Amino acid sequence: MVLVASRNPLNIGGAARAMSNFGFLRLRVVNPHDVAFREARSAVGASQVLENAEEFKSVAEAVADCTLVVGTTAVGTRELLHPVRRLEAAAPLIRKRLASTNVALLFGSEKVGLTNENLSHCHWLLRIPTREAHRSVNLGQAVAICMYELARGSKAATRSPEKQPPATSAGLERLAALLLDVLHNSEYLHSHSAALSQEKLRRLVRRLHLSDRDAEIWLGLFRQIDWKLRSGRDS
Amino acid sequence: MVLVASRNPLNIGGAARAMSNFGFLRLRVVNPHDVAFREARSAVGASQVLENAEEFKSVAEAVADCTLVVGTTAVGTRELLHPVRRLEAAAPLIRKRLASTNVALLFGSEKVGLTNENLSHCHWLLRIPTREAHRSVNLGQAVAICMYELARGSKAATRSPEKQPPATSAGLERLAALLLDVLHNSEYLHSHSAALSQEKLRRLVRRLHLSDRDAEIWLGLFRQIDWKLRSGRDS
Numbered sequence: 480m481v482l483v484a485s486r487n488p489l490n491i492g493g494a495a496r497a498m499s500n501f502g503f504l505r506l507r508v509v510n511p512h513d514v515a516f517r518e519a520r521s522a523v524g525a526s527q528v529l530e531n532a533e534e535f536k537s538v539a540e541a542v543a544d545c546t547l548v549v550g551t552t553a554v555g556t557r558e559l560l561h562p563v564r565r566l567e568a569a570a571p572l573i574r575k576r577l578a579s580t581n582v583a584l585l586f587g588s589e590k591v592g593l594t595n596e597n598l599s600h601c602h603w604l605l606r607i608p609t610r611e612a613h614r615s616v617n618l619g620q621a622v623a624i625c626m627y628e629l630a631r632g633s634k635a636a637t638r639s640p641e642k643q644p645p646a647t648s649a650g651l652e653r654l655a656a657l658l659l660d661v662l663h664n665s666e667y668l669h670s671h672s673a674a675l676s677q678e679k680l681r682r683l684v685r686r687l688h689l690s691d692r693d694a695e696i697w698l699g700l701f702r703q704i705d706w707k708l709r710s711g712r713d714s
Numbered sequence: 715m716v717l718v719a720s721r722n723p724l725n726i727g728g729a730a731r732a733m734s735n736f737g738f739l740r741l742r743v744v745n746p747h748d749v750a751f752r753e754a755r756s757a758v759g760a761s762q763v764l765e766n767a768e769e770f771k772s773v774a775e776a777v778a779d780c781t782l783v784v785g786t787t788a789v790g791t792r793e794l795l796h797p798v799r800r801l802e803a804a805a806p807l808i809r810k811r812l813a814s815t816n817v818a819l820l821f822g823s824e825k826v827g828l829t830n831e832n833l834s835h836c837h838w839l840l841r842i843p844t845r846e847a848h849r850s851v852n853l854g855q856a857v858a859i860c861m862y863e864l865a866r867g868s869k870a871a872t873r874s875p876e877k878q879p880p881a882t883s884a885g886l887e888r889l890a891a892l893l894l895d896v897l898h899n900s901e902y903l904h905s906h907s908a909a910l911s912q913e914k915l916r917r918l919v920r921r922l923h924l925s926d927r928d929a930e931i932w933l934g935l936f937r938q939i940d941w942k943l944r945s946g947r948d949s
Contacts, residue, residue: 489724493852500844500851526848567866607862609735613761616735616858617728623855624862627842631802665942667935683931687922696918700902704939707900711946 493619550601643690728854878925
């Protein structure tokens with residue numbers, strides 16, 4: 480990643496942090512505002528990425544060993560002479576190239592973005608698809624979004640949340656039967672018998688989609704309630 | 715979007731800006747650090763989103779009208795009792811629900827994230843897939859990435875209304891509170907107090923994934939049970 484003429488140390492630090500989050504560890508800076516760069520570098524918790532950042536005098540030098548140079552833009556601010564791709568369409572192209580060679584992703588300064596000179600080094604541009612009414616994305620956030628999208632497809636193996644094994648029909652049936660007792664003992668069924676038959680109760684319990692473990696918890700709750708209801712009646 | 719106990723005005727401002735970029739305009743804050751919130755609000759260029767932010771005293775109030783509450787986490791910091799989905803898998807589920815009802819996306823404070831009490835209001839959690847070695851994402855950047863991903867597929871998102879409208883958080887909270895009374899009155903909590911705290915109960919109820927209609931039915935059942943338990947005790 481190449482930051483061109485960034486002036487805000489918080490943004491430089493933020494960019495480095497986001498790169499580190501998503502495993503992009505090579506940061507290059509072109510003509511950073513000296514104070515800003517030193518401040519960002521010396522900040523508490525400055526990442527390894529920032530410490531290892533390389534400094535260049537020109538975009539040409541910074542991208543010299545790259546086979547693909549992609550600029551970032553909010554578009555709309557001036558006539559663009561490059562093809563512009565939305566980030567989600569750009570990312571697969573960048574990833575593909577990254578597999579075998581170096582790719583540079585250029586971010587301009589907070590105020591003016593990339594200049595025409597900067598853009599002339601680019602093969603094409605990408606933009607983060609924002610709404611028309613509010614296009615300007617904060618630099619640190621723009622970097623974070625790009626790094627996220629680039630890393631997004633890298634691990635096709637998405638680990639789905641560990642699901643609890645579902646309750647068995649037998650477990651649900653026990654729960655429904657117990658609930659029926661509870662409702663008898665609480666005189667609910669006495670007054671609502673028409674409204675809530677045994678079958679309705681069974682469907683009601685099925686719709687809970689309980690895990691086996693949760694079914695056990697509910698059974699325990701209702702056993703205690705039932706016991707209490709019965710002991711209250713007998714006393 | 716709901717920010718809980720945020721302390722850094724730059725992060726609050728950054729979150730609001732990213733929301734605006736991607737067209738998510740409703741920000742709610744729970745117990746913000748007063749100075750930080752006022753500073754962020756009065757900052758030059760503070761967005762409409764920030765100006766219209768609503769303030770709440772508790773997570774319960776902030777999510778009351780939402781049918782899905784999703785927490786954000788870096789995982790790994792503690793044992794999690796909720797299913798955790800990667801952002802790219804979570805986004806379609808959130809978008810689908812957003813088409814018809816309110817969804818809350820919870821972000822915790824910079825230092826400690828979401829507390830267990832905060833998490834107990836959540837149906838499930840999402841995490842931004844970072845590399846193991848550097849998991850902690852800056853709050854403003856995390857919000858930006860989530861907003862980007864939620865907006866990412868929005869055009870492709872197809873509206874397929876669910877069979878039954880889901881229960882609101884306020885409805886589930888009422889049910890959990892009533893259940894707590896029932897368990898007190900049945901002396902379950904007396905003997906199991908360590909095993910089943912209020913937060914566990916809240917999570918147990920969330921896991922039922924009740925429809926609005928079924929939540930009403932269960933409320934009716936438990937009201938009758940509670941009435942019976944109390945009348946038995948008094949006799």
